[in-house]
Amino acid sequence: AFVKAQKSNAYFKRFQVKFKRRRQGKTDYRARIRLINQDKNKYNTPKYRFVVRFTNKDIIAQVVSASITGDHVLSAAYAHELPYFGLEVGLTNYAA
Secondary structure, X not given: OOOOOOOOXXXXXXXXXXXXXXXXXXXXXXXXXXXXXXXXXXXXXXXXXXXXXXXXXXXXXXXXXXXXXXXEEEEEEEHHHHHHHOOOOOOOOOOO
16 A cells, blocks of 8 residues: 655754745746856946836836846836827737
């Protein structure tokens, strides 16, 4: 007969949970390190990245720099702002 292995109390006492965003499946930390790691000869120069986020009703484009305290969004543009510039249609597709 097959007996399921029971984990002891000591196992759960010493169990270390993974980062919150890793558990939620939002952040791949290995890929993130490759994106934000700056060359050592560039000293304190920030490294910027362009982030595009898709929501159900909107598209958000951001310029982000990483720091030890957290990422800083330097500027952001939203697809719902496009009608102010004369664009009336196609606010939820990739071109927006």
